[in-house]
Amino acid sequence: MTPVLFRRVPTPPEGSFHDRKYVGYDDYVASEGYEGLQAGIDAGHEEVVNIVKAAELRGRGGAGFPAGVKWGFLPPLDDGPRYLCINADESEPATFKDQVLIQFDPHSVIEGIALCMLACQLDTAYFYIRGEYHHQREVFERAIAEAYANGVLGENARTGKINGRWPNLYLHRGAGAYICGEETGLIESLEGKRGWPRIKPPFPAVQGAFARPTVINNVETLANVPFILKHGADAWKANGKGRPEGAPPQVPASYGTKLMGLSGAISRPGVYEHELGIKLTDLIETSGQGALAGEGNAIKGYFHGGISMGVISQEEAEAGVEMDFDIGKKWNNLGLGTACVTVIPERTSMVAMARNCARFYAHESCGQCTQCREGSRWLNKMLDRMVAGDGTTKDLDLLLELASSMGSMPGNNICGLSDGANWAIRTIVNKFWDEFEAIVSKPSRVSLAVV
Structure with a gap:
């Protein structure tokens, strides 16, 4: 299976992802950027939520919760502010997919942010970025400035006022704590407190940042929303593995594509976009070009989605492990996680x-x-x-x-x-x-x- 390149900055066929080029506002627009935002404005905020629900887009940060369903948890509007928190903390070991989006294709993320704010009627967004991402912070701040200068955000934004306020986006740096990748730990840190999770309920949709209704989404999740609005839910669902055979409609599906990172003892590490459902061995052999050469580098196993999801042995991989949201049930693991794979060589204890x-x-x-x-x-x-x-x-x-x-x-x-x-x-x-x-x-x- 070859990569399905929905985004405008695919991984180069040769070399590392550092061979990529930053896509600024003008280049992004020239390659159909912000057409999804315009489609969302034309459709109206309630219809945007319906389209994302129909696409069955699941969160790409690790948990895989349906994004449209999460958006539907918000209470009715009142006179107070409502927030969006973008989780760019990315602290799961060997995970660096969001880093690539932030560094090389930031406007795909900002367009998704603008659509989410429109859909959920959120007037203020906070981009919570991992503290160690110094260069990525500078790049994203540049992209935010371009978005303000071109009417995506701020006063006279093309969406108009949202919840009675002009939409604003602020970048907030974390301090390097893994626990702040958990959504309520992120909120605590954002508020200037010690970053540790809150007891739920109340859930963030009802009482999140600054005790106000809040949506929290991962970077990659939001970067998929513009494609869905521009091309429709059916175009998104035409890719991926879909729902397990015989499963009822209420069972979450594995539609669309996923950014998958490769690191460890592999010939060509990097970040690649594939349809959900690709076999793990195909991912390793095609995009990763197999195990690293040298004695002791035959593959013993994998962390398939960050270490928190558990390991897959090489024997299991050869038996047909597929990279989809059902991987946990089938292979006795916690789930798909970030889908960033660490290849473990034989020489490893x-x-x-x-x-x-x-x-x-x-x-x-x-x-x-x-x-x-x-x-x-x-x-x-x-x-x-x-x-x-x-x-x-x-x-x-x-x-x-x-x-x-x-x-x-x-x-x-x-x-x-x-x-x-x-x-x-x-x-x-x-x-x-x-x-x-x-x-x-x-x-x-x-x-x-x-x-």
Whole structure:
């Protein structure tokens, strides 16, 4: 399957994504940019919501929640402000798809922002960008200035006043906390408070930023909206895998395309756009051009959507793993996640890999929930012992018990960080059991050279 290039800045056929060129306002308009916004203005804000619902566009940040349904949760208008928060925090390890959109095609994102503000009658938008994205911040600020200068935003914007106010977009830098990728943690940070998640309800649609109705969407999700408005829901749904065979209409589908990142031990890393449903092995062989050359680089497995989704073994990939929203149910993982794939070579110790994952979650846990605060640190301690050659069979049993219980009780966690730690560790242990069994039965120090 070849990439379906809806966007105006496809990945170059050769070389890295740094060979791309920034698309400014004039070039964007010359390639049919902002025609989707005009279509939305002509249709009216209620119809924009209906079209996005009909397209069954699902969130591209990780959770996969239907965007149009989320937009429909907002309460009726009153005299107060209403907000849009764009999640550009992108802190999931080995995920960099949003970075490419921000850096090289920012107006596709701004057009999607303008359409969302129009559809949901939101007068103020905050673009919450990862603190480490210094260059991308400068690029996006330049694009925002172009949008203001050309009537996309600000006074006399082509949408007219929204909710009685001219639409405005502000860029806000995060401070490098993984937890602020969670939508309510993002809001807390945006308000100038400690970035940790809120207990829900109330949900952001009712009481979000500054206690006002708020929509929160991922960068890539919004970048897809202009295509849907310009070409229609059916054109979007003509791509992708669709709904599972025999599934009722209420079951969410895998329509459209997805940006998929490739990193790790692969010949051609980068970001590529494919239809949902592409086989993982096809993605690796076509866009990634196979495993990295050299001894020890044969593929052992993959993180298929960031480490929080868990791992896929090479045997599973060869059995037909498809990159769609049903990947979790079929292959005992948490879900599709960001669809950014990390290729794990044979030379990697999965014990060391699990230890690195546990250390990450222990460091990034905000500490509100006991099972996450304590569990992630215990996982880290036990894996430290195993890597040092001091692990026991009892440690291995306790490791699985703890990893399997951290996020196994829905509703008892304020956010999904403990679920991510759970699925990362338990899938690594279960799918590469022999390596863990070997390290506790014949203790020896493990090399920390992971990839």
